[in-house]
Amino acid sequence: MDSSAKKNELIQLLESLLPEEGTVQTDITSLSLSKVSKSSEFACSMSEPSIYFIARGVKEVHLAEQIYTYDASTYMISSVHLPLSGKIIEASKEAPYLALKLTFSLDEMMEVVQESGDAFMQPCTKKCDCALVMGEMDEALLDALIRLVSLLKHPKMIATLSPLIVKEVLYRLLDHHPQMFIKQFATMGSHAYRIMQAIHQINTHFEEPLRISEMAHSLGMSNSLFHRHFKNVTTLTPIQYQKKVRLQMARKLLLSQHVDAATASFQVGYASPSQFSREYTRMYGMPPKSDAKRQGKAL
Structure with a gap:
């Protein structure tokens, strides 16, 4: 079966599993599926460590000043974890946007690296690269995805087979030349591994003051080295990254818990509601109260 036939097979499989629009968390805990029948506006979100695949359609993603566009190829x-904004730019009722997201953990990546022996255990000398990258689909990876999604039609097989196929997907990504940098994040002691620890700490304690010197020292890095590698990985400074995390968490509070702007600002670590409102407006295009009203109507 050629690649175009495999792509059509994945499309048909997803259409059978997604009779309605929306995003579905599947019985494979790391796998979610999405279907959208029209282009969308930009939406901000905090991405978790994930692989994003499109079976049909096109999406544009922004990370700071970087712009990425990807499709089924x-x-x-x-x-x-990265603060992203994205929009679907190609979708219709006749040919809905169909996509998959597969999340993964550092432990899963480390397991693949360790089980692969010398293949992925070489010292990483490459500098830290941006943690958001694109790769080209190939038939082997597409075949693994089809087998993984097909398990959703055979629930009894999921517990036994899905971990094996997920591991295969991770192996193929690690082995894929454009994604060689991923090994840095799964290599204990590398600069990228330390930056990943810093990112985790900021996300876990985003409401606390960010003490750069203390964080850099705890990671065994100088301030300048920490700043340089952090920006290489995220395209943001640590302060800019924390600000985006805080604003996205505040927006979640405004929309899901219906708190007022001042309460949301204090809960995410802002000392000044007016500063929070200014930065929120800069990021989302309108003040918190107006945004909450607009989103409430949209919902």
């Missing part, structure tokens, strides 16, 4: 990997 490519895939996108976020190796750490």
Whole structure:
């Protein structure tokens, strides 16, 4: 079966599993599926470590000043938590956007690296690269995806077979030349591994003051080295990254818990509601109260 036939097989499989629009968390805990029948506006989100595949349609993703566009011929990997904004730019009722997201953990990646022996255990000398990258789909990876999604039609097989296929997908990504940098994140002691620890700490304690010197020292890095590698990985400074995390968490509070702007600002670590409102407006295009009203109507 050639690649075009395999792509059509994946499309048909997803259409059978997604009779309605929306995003579905599947019985494979790391796998979610999406179907959208029209182009969308930009939406901000905090991506978790994930691989994003499109079976049909096109999506545009922004990370700071970087712009990425991907479709069925490519895939996108976020190796750490990143503040992204994105929009679907090609979708219709006749040919809905169909996509998959496969999340992964550092432990899963480390397991693949360790079980692969010398293949992935070589010292990483390459500098830290941006944690959001694109890759080209190939038949072997597409075949693994089809087998993984097909398990959803055979629930009894999921517990036994899905971990094996997920591991195969991770192996193929690690082995894929454009994604060689991922090994840095799964290599203990590398600069990228330390930056990943810093990212985890900021996401876990985003409401606390960010003490750069203390964080850099705890990671065994100088301030300048820490700043340089952090920006290489995220395209943002640590302060800019924390600000985006805080604003996205505040927006979740405004929309899901219906708190007022001042309460949301204090809960995410802002000392000044007016500063929060200014930065929120800069990021989302309108003040918190107006945004909450607009989103409430949209919902």
